[in-house]
Structure formats: C-alpha cells, structure tokens
Amino acid sequence: METKQHIADLENRLTEAMKTGNVAALDVLLADTMLFTNHNGHLVTKQDELDAHNKGNIEIFEIKISAQLIEVYGDMGIVSVIKDISGNYNGHTNVGVYRYTRVWQQTGDNWQVVAGHCSKVLV
Template sequence: MGFELVQEVINAEHRLKASMIGSDIAALDSLLADNLVFINHFGHRVSKQDDLALHQSGLLSISSIELSDLQIEPHGNSVLVYVNADIVGTYNGADASGRFVFSRVWLKEYGKIQVVSAHSTMLL
C-alpha cells in the first residue's frame, strides 16, 4: 500500500494546488476532511468551513503556487507532507504573497484521501 498511497497523495497535492488557485469549492470540499484543523501562518485555527468560506467569498484569491522541496512520509494509512510554497495572491484586496512552508497530514479512510491537519509558516 505504501507506494500506491504515496502516488495517491502526490496526485491529491496537485489537485489541492489547482483547487486553491481556482477556488474550486467542490474540489476543496472533497480534499479537506470535515474535521480539518489548519493552523495558518498567523497561528489561527481554521476549520474546513472557514477555509471554504474564504475561497467562496473571494476574500482570498490565489493566482499562483510554486511548490518545492516536497517531502512525503507514509505512516500506515496516513501520509505526512512537508513542502515549500511560493504563493502569489491577495487577501481582502491586499497583497498576501509570500514564501511559506506547509506540513499536511493526509488520511486515507473508506477509500478516500483527505487532509485532516495542516500547518503553515511564512518564511522571511
């Protein structure tokens, strides 16, 4: 299961990136677990509903994401992902671009792979 799960997560990471850029609510809804806890670079806990609302409202707009230094570590039916991201976007009309590092926990349950936990830090 290890190699197949890693490939599934790599594909899911690409879908997540595309859905964030396109503010694709249906895709984000599918990729994010209902009980997601995301700690953003301000240290705020963000739920799946909060994240979807940001994209749906247009408050958050991402025009590009360039990923680098991807590290993937499978652990049973979960996979830890560590990745750097250069993001260009706006929040509430103001520039919100920057370099970030993300950690994500993907969990495969009931044949579905979803992010259950995520954390971001802004690199200075």
C-alpha cells in the first residue's frame, strides 16, 4: 500500500478512536512521547489524552473532515487537515472549525503520532 494512503487510513482510525473513546486504539496510534498542542495552546501528552477518554471528559458528537494534505519524508508523515467538530470537553460544548497538523513516525512496521498542533480556523 502506498505510504500516503496508509497514513490516510491511520488518520481515519485515529478519528474513529477519538469519536468512540476507544482508548486501546488510541494507545496503539499515539507514541508514548507524543506532544500535542491543543486549540487553547495547552500541551497534551499521550497519557493526558488517554486519561481524558478514560474519564469520559471528551465526547465527540460529529466530525466533518475536509482539505486533508499528506506529505511523506522518509519515516515521517505530515498531515494537515481541517475538521469541523462538535463535542463536549470537560463539560463545555465546543463547536468549530479547526486545522490539525500531525506528525506520524514509522518505527518498524508501526506508525504513530509523535507530535501535533490544533488551531481554530476563523471563518
């Protein structure tokens, strides 16, 4: 399978795991050393993300994906995607359009997210 398509498939698995709160899938897809900057500018680690899903602090109602771009550089894949998201985070309903940038790294046969960033898109 072409690497770009494989990363696109992993992005879909990640989105589905986030929507369903599938912590086991997130544990596989996120690197132990992952660093993610969320839309509020806060740093989120893999453990923070898993804990939030385990505690039920994240509930995603809907995600619409558009404008996905993927570039591959050796064992690294960079994804830029726009997501229209509605959900509940720590008791607060959020609705908005966000651009995500994620860095996937291949280790052996596995690809995992090692870094990411999210910004609100002003429309």
